[in-house]
Amino acid sequence: MGLYAAAHRMGLVTIAAGLDGDYPGLAVADEKCFVNITRPAEVVAAAKSLNIDAVVTSCMDTGVEALGAVNDALGFRGISQEVARSSFDKVLQKRALLDAGVPVADCVISKGEPRDLDEAEVRLGYPLVLKKRHSQSSNGVFVVNDRLQAESVLEREFRDEDEFLIEEYLQGDEFGAQACVVDGDIRFVMLHGDLLFQSHAPIPVGHFCPVNLTEDRAEIARDAAIKAIRASDFDNCAVNMDFKMSGNEVRVMELTGRAGANGLPELVGMNYGIDYYESIIRVALGLPVTFSDSDAPNATLAKMILPDRDGTLSAVSLKPIDPQVFEVQAFRSAGSHVNRYESANDCIGQVSVMGESVEFCEALADRQAASSFLIQ
Incomplete structure (x- = not known):
């Protein structure tokens, strides 16, 4: 939403690219282009039919490769498709970082062979971290503490993975x-x-x-x-x-x-x-x-508002309780059903603050959240 707001302040026309659905960006964009952003060729074809000057995204990996493909096809500034694909591919990225001598977690790049887990057990030891090749943030990442647990997770979650990472667990x-x-x-x-x-x-x-x-x-x-x-x-x-x-x-x-x-x-x-x-x-x-x-500022903090229980969001207020509250955002409106937090989809808002210390900021953010969102 921040990109749309900034673009409108700059006097730019925005076109939201994505699937049809209840997505906030579709409600605020000047125009809509319904396209699957996980399919770069489809996005490039759509972009070529529009009179656009640039393509941007933020905060999620889903459309980054398609964004790079549009940049390549239309000569725009920004990340290329090849670079974007590598950054979204944990195996390709690990190889690039290792080749450049970047300090990373030691790993075995596995093709799903039992001997790969054998090697990881001997060289890295438990606990181990299993990472899917194509996954965003903590999705597709599993910590396992022994062979039995590792084999169970591999059978359940990694059967269709051609390559994946078995990493050392770093304390x-x-x-x-x-x-x-x-x-x-x-x-x-x-x-x-x-x-x-x-x-x-x-x-x-x-x-x-x-x-x-x-x-x-x-x-x-x-x-x-x-x-x-x-x-x-x-x-x-x-x-x-x-x-x-x-x-x-x-x-x-x-x-x-x-x-x-x-x-x-x-x-x-x-x-x-x-x-x-x-x-x-x-x-x-x-x-x-x-x-x-x-x-x-001496300190800054931004945090998501996480429901601690299922219920109904009975009241929402975006009014800052202190001059050092930078911004309050609501992702749900009053009357919405909310779920106890288990994933990012359960977040109901976000608060950003500044102050003299991180401890002060966290306390202020918590007070602002309690003032802004009431769950019954």
Whole structure:
């Protein structure tokens, strides 16, 4: 929704590309183009029939390859189809990062042969992390603690996978980074902490700055981010990255050529004093962009609002309770049925705040959520 709002403020006409359905973007776009964004050729054919100047997305991987295909076909600025495909393919990406010497989790690239699990047991040991080749965020990621559990998950979830990853399980804190590449220049790398919901794999439900790292480790992470971005050939796009701090070592977990989700564009906006959605559009159009964190707040935080029970959303208020509340968004309207949080589809809103410390920000965000959303 942020991209549509920014585009309209810029006086641009927006065309929503996607399947017909109850999707928020369709309600606010100037025009609609019903197309399956998981099929690049179909999207390219549709784009060629329209008088468009750029194509953008954010916060999800689903349409990134199609976006790259349109960029290639119409000569637009932005990620290419080949680079997009690699960033959405965990096997191709792992190979590229390993070849470039980027610090990553050790792994076995498996074709589903029993000997691959044998090798992982001996070389990596349990617990192990099984990752599907094509999956977004924590979907398709499974932590297994022994052979019996591994074989059960492989039989249930990986029967149709031609290749997948069996990774070492890294103990340590997860964190991330946002970056933006413009004409080969990495304009910024913003490290951030992650707020996680524990499920079969940790699910990010919010983010904050500054990340809890020493300056030495933060510098190592920034250097690893730059190396990974170069290895991935990203250009004229936003970049979303996941890391893990394992002991004294920073490991890159994955990266994609689009802005992160769950409040990350708002987090970038608060720290750089910009509308990051507008910046993403400006990069795609070849317009100048500026990033400066010289006036960044001491701390910033954005988190999703997660229902703690099933019920009815009886009241919704977007009124800030404090001047340091940056933004409140509602994903559901009053009267809607809500489910206790189990996946991203259950989120009912988002709140973004700033303040003197991360602890202050989290408390303020919780108070704002309680004021904005009433469940009965």
